[in-house]
Amino acid sequence: MDTEMEWYKAWFIFYIAIGGWTCLFLSLKQKGDNSVKALLIGLIVLLLTPAVDAYTQLVFDAPIPILQSIRFNLTWVYGPLMLLLVQRVLILKGSEKQTNWLVLGHFVPFVIVATMQLNQIMIPISVFVTGFFLQVFSYLALSFYQLLSCKAKLKRLALEFSDTSYFWLLFLIAGLAVAMAVDLVVVVMMIKQWQVDLNLLNLYACGLGLFVCLIAVLTVIDTPILFTHSDEPVTSNTLSPNTPQVLRELELSPSMVVALSDTLQHVIQTQEPHLDSDISLAKLADLLGISSHQLSELLNVHLDTNFYDFLNQHRLIAAITLLERADVRLSISEIVYQSGFNNRSTFYKVFKAKFSQTPSDYRRALIAKNAFKAHP
Numbered sequence: 001m002d003t004e005m006e007w008y009k010a011w012f013i014f015y016i017a018i019g020g021w022t023c024l025f026l027s028l029k030q031k032g033d034n035s036v037k038a039l040l041i042g043l044i045v046l047l048l049t050p051a052v053d054a055y056t057q058l059v060f061d062a063p064i065p066i067l068q069s070i071r072f073n074l075t076w077v078y079g080p081l082m083l084l085l086v087q088r089v090l091i092l093k094g095s096e097k098q099t100n101w102l103v104l105g106h107f108v109p110f111v112i113v114a115t116m117q118l119n120q121i122m123i124p125i126s127v128f129v130t131g132f133f134l135q136v137f138s139y140l141a142l143s144f145y146q147l148l149s150c151k152a153k154l155k156r157l158a159l160e161f162s163d164t165s166y167f168w169l170l171f172l173i174a175g176l177a178v179a180m181a182v183d184l185v186v187v188v189m190m191i192k193q194w195q196v197d198l199n200l201l202n203l204y205a206c207g208l209g210l211f212v213c214l215i216a217v218l219t220v221i222d223t224p225i226l227f228t229h230s231d232e233p234v235t236s237n238t239l240s241p242n243t244p245q246v247l248r249e250l251e252l253s254p255s256m257v258v259a260l261s262d263t264l265q266h267v268i269q270t271q272e273p274h275l276d277s278d279i280s281l282a283k284l285a286d287l288l289g290i291s292s293h294q295l296s297e298l299l300n301v302h303l304d305t306n307f308y309d310f311l312n313q314h315r316l317i318a319a320i321t322l323l324e325r326a327d328v329r330l331s332i333s334e335i336v337y338q339s340g341f342n343n344r345s346t347f348y349k350v351f352k353a354k355f356s357q358t359p360s361d362y363r364r365a366l367i368a369k370n371a372f373k374a375h376p
Contacts, residue, residue: 012055015209019048022216050205069118075183079139080106082176086143175211257302274314275340281307312350315340
């Protein structure tokens with residue numbers, strides 16, 4: 001028995017040291033999104049709590065109240081962490097604009113419950129159980145809903161990009177889901193007043209320790225060890241069974257995405273590069289002051305479009321403006337080329353996909369509408 005306890009102590013010390021070193025490494029690391037690194041540090045610190053609590057109980061034969069309060073309420077934290085990681089993985093619009101106070105708001109239930117437990121304030125069992133399961137399953141449902149609703153983006157990330165800040169966070173999400181499932185079982189056992197074996201809790205703490213060690217390994221090696229890197233644009237459509245899969249690395253942080261999206265819209269409005277039928281990805285990237293790879297990432301990953309669809313969207317807006325002009329009646333061919341389209345067939349295809357009618361039919365309907373307004 002003593003030998004088993006000593007093994008537990010050694011393992012806890014080992015992984016507490018690994019976790020602490022990983023937090024220090026992440027805090028000093030220059031590469032990567034700071035918000036993602038802060039999330040990882042917070043996650044590691046929380047995952048270390050069960051080991052610290054278990055170790056102190058083995059050494060002092062008595063729990064430290066604050067550690068035990070945090071340990072047995074970690075499930076209140078896993079859901080918010082999972083949702084925030086999902087939003088970072090999917091690079092959802094608006095997630096990068098969340099203020100620190102808004103992010104911290106996710107953890108208010110944990111703070112309230114842990115504080116009440118620490119101060120021995122009794123929470124009615126019905127209130128606790130209802131709030132607990134509602135919080136856990138709400139965050140699980142929202143996280144998985146966001147993942148399922150963005151399957152195409154996840155597939156594109158997996159096929160076309162390797163990345164040290166986003167791609168492997170899916171591993172962390174899976175780990176949190178497992179931790180939440182185990183915690184739910186423990187909570188149900190406690191509600192049913194079933195005896196929870198201390199050795200099982202120690203084994204669970206060891207499992208969390210292994211999870212932290214894996215995070216440490218992935219952090220140090222920068223994770224894309226199975227992938228090659230290329231600066232040449234690659235899409236899943238260009239890959240064949242006989243072609244080695246070449247993956248790219250995400251370069252843009254959420255804050256850069258916001259800034260570049262605003263710059264792109266400003267360039268479109270002021271310089272109208274889409275009206276140039278010879279515009280290329282490289283030319284547009286030069287106008288933005290970024291590389292072609294970065295512009296491709298901005299469009300394909302963050303804006304959920306591609307270069308040609310983006311151009312055709314703005315060319316279509318220009319064409320509609322020309323169609324609706326009452327002072328100058330241009331032919332369809334003139335509108336096609338003045339709005340930047342290379343040929344009529346592309347213009348007709350894009351137009352019909354949007355309005356389910358030809359440009360000529362759209363113009364006739366517009367003329368009839370304006371005539372009715374003039375002579376009701």
